[in-house]
Amino acid sequence: MSELWLLTAILVALVAGLVSGRANPASLFFFAGLASYLLGLVSLDTALAGFTNNGLITLVLLVLAATALEKTSLLGKLSQAISKGSLTLTLAKLGVSTAVLSSFTNNTAVVASLIGVVRRNQAHAPTKLLLPLNYAAILGGTLTLIGTSTNLIVNSFVENAGLKPLGFFEFTSVGIIVVISGLLLLIPLAHLLPDRRDETDDEALPYLLEAHIAKNSKLVGKSVQDNRLRALKKLYLVELERSGIRICPVPPQLVLQADDVLRFSGAVESVELLHQFDGLNWFGKQQAKGQNLIEAVLAPSSSLVGTSLKDSRFREEFDAAVMAIRRGHQPLKGGLGDIELQPGDVLLLTPGDSFTKKPRLADDFAAISGLDLSVRLDNKRGHWVLxxxxxxxxxxIAGIIPLAKGLVVLLLSFLAIGAVTVSELKRRFPLELVVIVGSALGLANLMISTGLADVMAQGLLEVFDGYGVFAAFVGVYLMTVIVTEIITNNAAAALSFPVAYALAMSYGVDPRPFIMAVVFGASASFISPYGYQTNLMVFNAGNYQFSDFVRLGLPLSLVYSAAVIIAVPYFFPF
Incomplete structure (x- = not known):
């Protein structure tokens, strides 16, 4: 009984940490697994066994193989063909092709590759295309075993429980229904999304910029109005700091002094306006040498989250200076170097020569635009990769060779032809994902072995007492969906699987439909922009608001859920 209470305390602390967002999921799962070992709940051999799981190894190999796939011209050519035609036709082509691509490749890579072309198309507003693109990628991930990391993670739990592994196309029958019903809803609803092209040209992107008045500046001794600092297009002077005192709003007749700090809010292109003022040293000016600017989106799991630019020593760590920060449509206040960074923040950077070689880029940023980090492969090597x-x-699929073994051979061939390098594979190695899944496997086994999963299942049984096994199945699905929206999809799968398995055992039925409830529930991240990495990518790229996700994501979540709840019991009887 003491083991059960100890594990309960560990899991409660884990969930609280995930919900608060104050630490990245990998650290939380690692310390939860470590605490289980130190408290004697699990032996060292058992704790480490999860890290050698076949499903986890396959997932890592797929992520590494995607490094070469992203360098091919396939996605670029496809995106150019998609953007032609009416909005309805474009949405249909975009939805179908994205769903198919994401069923066989990493959906994050698919979304990242198509964002640029969608934003540059002249025919349709990006706001009407990017969110449907994201949702189509999520829907397509449910079609196959390798469509999303969640499917492979759940398969790892299935194998650990001694059950028959999930088949490559075992999801497809339900997945097709989900994709078709989802796209039929997305295409008409996408027409209702706002066209923010005009807003983008005005003040829709409130970057916070900071500048310091030098002692020899010609601005000194003249008022704000006389210096024409209030007549800047797309740039608004929101605050002035003098000797530690912040003045907001800034009076037009206020006379500027040396060492005053000026803070502006405006669009990204307005940065160039600061060049016209002599003696105005804006944040990051010393590193600006005519290079292209870069927009970098902060990932939810980034080590920078919760820190400031000063505390993180950003310039030394990344060889880049932050010129400005944007947080959705929320105006930021205070010193640029003192702002506590949050997931989804967009940093405007002036990169140094070694910026692209920094190993933490993939871990700390969900997306980087303005600079192509990977050179396209020539046709010969690109064709071989595909x-x-x-x-x-x-x-x-044909059973000729196990997927993990085939991917090892494939990666070796990629290295042999120079499609990828060892340094690239090191940089792209998904260490955080390995820590999360390996630790989660151990915790899931503990939940089953200590009886905690049975206790939680009995609690759900009491809730659904008299309603039957179908109601319990629906309860597991809804529990997984809610946890996915609150924390992350992989964490939701890890926490829901043991309960779903124990519940199926309590009813004495085939656990397959309950497993599918976890699989499809963990992929249903539609309502919150913070629930899934691609949500966060399009949230910033499309200048969306939270309400846009609710407007499109809530109806999609309802239709998706109805399709899953009806289709799973049909194809996987209890």
Missing amino acids: FGFALTIIAS
């Missing part, structure tokens, strides 16, 4: 990947998948 052919080799397709051949590996087909060989696995």
Whole structure:
């Protein structure tokens, strides 16, 4: 009984940490697993066993193989063909092609590759395309075993429980219904999304910029109005700091002094306006040498979250200076270097020569635009990457070679032809994902072995007492969906699987439909922009508001849930 209470305390602390967002999920799962070992709940061999799970190894190999896939021209050519035609036709082509692509490749790579072209298209507003693009990628991930990391993670739990592994196309029957019903809803609803192209040209992107008045500046001794600092297009003077005292709003007749700090809010292109003022040293000016600016979106799991630019020593760590910060449509206040960074913040950077070589880029940023971090492969190598990947998948489906073994051979061939390098693979190695999944496998096993999963299942049984096994199935699905929206999809799968398995055992029925409830529930991250990485990517790229996600995501979540709840019991009887 003491083991059960100890594990309960560990899991409560884990969930509280995930919900608060004060630490990244990998750290939380690692310390939860470590606490389980130190408190004697699990042996060292058992604790480490989760990190050698076949499903986890396959997932890591797929992520590494995607490094070469992202360098091919396939996604670029496809995106150019998609953007032609009416909005309805464009949405249909975009939805179908994205869903198919994300069923076989990493959906984050698909979304990242298509964002740029969608934003640059002249025919349709990006706000009407980017959110449907994101949702189509999520829907497509439910079609196959490798469509999303969640499917492979759940398969790891299935294998650990001694059950028959999930088949490559075992999800497809339900997935097709989900994709079709989802796209039929998305296409008409996307027409209702706002066209923010005009707003983007005005003040829709409130970057916070900071500038310091030098002692020899010609601005000194003249008022704000005389210096024409209130007549800047797309740039608004929101605050002046003098000797530690902040003045907001700034009076037009206020005379400027040396060492005054000026803070502006405005669009990204307005940065150039600061060049016209002699003796105005804006944040990051010393590193600006005519290079292209970069927009970098802060990832939810970034080590920078919760810190300021000063405390993180950003320039030394990344060889880049932060010129401005944007947080959605929320105006920021205070010193640029003192702002506590949050997931989804967009940093406007002036990169140094070694910026692209920094190993933490993939871990700390969900997306980087303005600079192509990977050079496209030539046609010969690009064709081999696509052919080799397709051949590996087909060989696995046909039972000729296990997927993990095929991916090892594929990666070796990529290294041999120079499609990827060892340093690239090191940089892209998904260490945080490995920590989360490996630790989660151990915690899931503990929940089952200590009886905690049975206790939680009995609690759900009491809730659904008299309503039958179908109601319990619906309860597991809804529990997983809610946890996914609150924390992350992978964490939701890890916490829901043991309860779903124990509940199926309590009813004495086939656990497959309950497993599918976890699989599809963990992928249903539609309402919150913070629930999934691609949500966060399009949230900033499309200048969306939280209400846009609710407007499109809530109806989609309802239709998706109805399709899953009806289709899963039909294809996977209890």
